[in-house]
Amino acid sequence: MDSLSSTSYYTPYAAAWLATVALFLLARRLRRSQNLNPPPGPKPWPIIGNLNLIGTLPHRSIHDLSQQYGEIMQLKFGSFNVVVGSSVEMAKVFLKTMDVNFACRPKTAAGKYTTYNYSDITWSPYGAYWRQARKMCLMELFSVKRLESYEYIRVEETNSLVKSIFESAGEEIPLKDLLSTVSLNVISRMVLGKRYLDEESNSVVSPDEFKKMLDELFLLNGVFNIGDSIPWIDFMDLQGYVKRMKTVSKKFDRFLEHVLDEHNERRKAAGEKFEAKDMVDLLLQLADDPNLDVKLERHGVKAFTQDLLAGGTESSAVTVEWAIAELLKKPEIFQKAIEELDRVIGKDKWVSEKDMPNLPYIEAIAKETMRLHPVAPMLVPRRARENCKVAGYDITEGTRVLVSVWSIGRDPKLWEKPEEFYPERFIGKEIDVKGHDFELLPFGAGRRMCPGYSLGLKVIESTLANLLHGFYWKLPKTMSENDLNMEEIFGLSTPKKIPLLTVAQPRLPVEMYRF
Numbered sequence: 267m268d269s270l271s272s273t274s275y276y277t278p279y280a281a282a283w284l285a286t287v288a289l290f291l292l293a294r295r296l297r298r299s300q301n302l303n304p305p306p307g308p309k310p311w312p313i314i315g316n317l318n319l320i321g322t323l324p325h326r327s328i329h330d331l332s333q334q335y336g337e338i339m340q341l342k343f344g345s346f347n348v349v350v351g352s353s354v355e356m357a358k359v360f361l362k363t364m365d366v367n368f369a370c371r372p373k374t375a376a377g378k379y380t381t382y383n384y385s386d387i388t389w390s391p392y393g394a395y396w397r398q399a400r401k402m403c404l405m406e407l408f409s410v411k412r413l414e415s416y417e418y419i420r421v422e423e424t425n426s427l428v429k430s431i432f433e434s435a436g437e438e439i440p441l442k443d444l445l446s447t448v449s450l451n452v453i454s455r456m457v458l459g460k461r462y463l464d465e466e467s468n469s470v471v472s473p474d475e476f477k478k479m480l481d482e483l484f485l486l487n488g489v490f491n492i493g494d495s496i497p498w499i500d501f502m503d504l505q506g507y508v509k510r511m512k513t514v515s516k517k518f519d520r521f522l523e524h525v526l527d528e529h530n531e532r533r534k535a536a537g538e539k540f541e542a543k544d545m546v547d548l549l550l551q552l553a554d555d556p557n558l559d560v561k562l563e564r565h566g567v568k569a570f571t572q573d574l575l576a577g578g579t580e581s582s583a584v585t586v587e588w589a590i591a592e593l594l595k596k597p598e599i600f601q602k603a604i605e606e607l608d609r610v611i612g613k614d615k616w617v618s619e620k621d622m623p624n625l626p627y628i629e630a631i632a633k634e635t636m637r638l639h640p641v642a643p644m645l646v647p648r649r650a651r652e653n654c655k656v657a658g659y660d661i662t663e664g665t666r667v668l669v670s671v672w673s674i675g676r677d678p679k680l681w682e683k684p685e686e687f688y689p690e691r692f693i694g695k696e697i698d699v700k701g702h703d704f705e706l707l708p709f710g711a712g713r714r715m716c717p718g719y720s721l722g723l724k725v726i727e728s729t730l731a732n733l734l735h736g737f738y739w740k741l742p743k744t745m746s747e748n749d750l751n752m753e754e755i756f757g758l759s760t761p762k763k764i765p766l767l768t769v770a771q772p773r774l775p776v777e778m779y780r781f
């Protein structure tokens with residue numbers, strides 16, 4: 267009784283006290299924001315901020331704005347500050363000097379609904395769970411030894427790509443479809459232990475359906491979902507994206523449950539003699555490890571597996587499709603590539619991964635493609651963990667940070683005739699794509715840099731080299747170089763808007779295509 271009466275006695279005082287504290291904090295925040303010196307940027311509208319300035323290709327809208335406001339600018343997306351760095355100097359600050367402050371990701375609907383509530387690698391916040399995930403990538407999943415041990419898979423799958431192109435010689439080929447089949451097969455065999463998605467195998471999802479699921483996942487992870495910027499209208503799901511996220515994530519879950527069950531059954535049956543042969547085996551073993559700093563739960567294993575499948579499939583196929591499209595516009599580059607391949611490899615051999623250091627022109631084509639068509643034109647968004655100053659400007663905690671590698675790749679101060687596809691610009695230059703040279707960052711840099719970059723690079727370079735070695739490439743008869751549409755669509759990756767149709771003719775002796 268006593269306690270009840272004392273509670274009611276104190277309630278008005280507590281409410282008044284709370285209101286005073288809230289007012290004090292609000293006033294302090296206001297005072298502080300008035301004293302801040304934010305990066306330059308367009309004046310935001312109430313509620314929407316600057317969202318009215320962002321078109322269907324956000325990287326292009328943001329590039330145009332940065333031409334006006336400079337190498338560091340601040341936009342407002344709904345109620346969130348978004349800072350964009352679009353020069354080598356700014357990329358260095360965000361991804362190197364102050365990387366630790368920007369190594370977090372914003373909370374987005376995509377992270378919540380498509381990756382088991384941020385349990386994957388890409389969307390998990392900076393902290394012990396994410397650090398452990400990166401350690402697993404470095405030590406286990408993408409170690410040099412592990413990648414080498416899977417080389418035979420990459421060779422077999424490239425051979426089967428070459429064979430299927432050979433069988434369609436002279437016909438119009440939708441190249442990206444074939445390329446994503448190869449990368450899906452490579453990654454599926456490395457991660458899941460087999461081509462789960464063979465037409466014949468009894469998979470719960472058909473290969474076509476799975477590719478559609480991956481496209482949808484990539485798109486939804488990159489779209490500008492209004493609810494992420496204006497949280498109080500999130501529940502309305504005005505663009506219908508959240509509904510689509512929930513649908514695609516249900517489909518993935520059904521598939522991943524099936525994969526994990528099969529792997530666990532095999533593990534149980536093998537008992538003590540069990541040996542991990544693919545990445546899911548490794549992840550399940552890690553999930554059983556009592557010494558892990560942070561427990562890896564079943565949904566974590568599913569989220570990591572999905573990240574590996576998605577990261578490994580789409581990006582390399584998109585890049586190789588862009589490379590061939592650029593070459594079809596400039597046939598003289600084909601000629602130079604062929605000269606190098608004939609001289610270094612010869613017509614009686616296919617290109618192996620070990621040959622790549624001897625093929626500087628092919629490497630240059632790959633780099634030039636990634637300069638003009640980076641898969642993630644503004645990387646994956648980061649989030650400021652604390653207030654800080656960059657270039658004399660104040661960046662407040664929670665600000666979303668984009669690094670426009672798309673703008674850096676087109677910066678006339680760095681590249682002569684930046685819009686021109688000109689692989690020669692890399693010949694004799696020590697610029698690599700591994701996060702050291704900030705003028706070319708297709709995989710990002712720093713703590714959040716792509717953990718799969720060496721696998722991605724191997725797949726891109728050797729697929730491209732063998733496609734150029736094995737075939738002459740032409741546009742369909744009804745098309746000229748000027749008809750070739752080079753527009754892109756925006757998502758987490760940036761593929762060609764209109765998939766490339768092309769015609770291949772074998773270039774090597776017929777017996778070379780019998781595997």
Ligand code: HEM
Nearest residue numbers: 387388574577578581582641642646709710714716718722
């Ligand atoms: C052409 C190939 C690839 C390209 C261009 C690419 C590009 C990128 C980029 C730009 C990022 C964001 C980096 C940042 O925020 O600074 C990233 C992150 C990531 N990539 Fe890749 N990637 C490729 C291949 C792969 C492969 C093969 C895998 C795995 C099998 C993979 C898995 C990931 C993961 C898990 C992250 C998130 C890392 C984190 O947030 O800590 N990627 N990738």
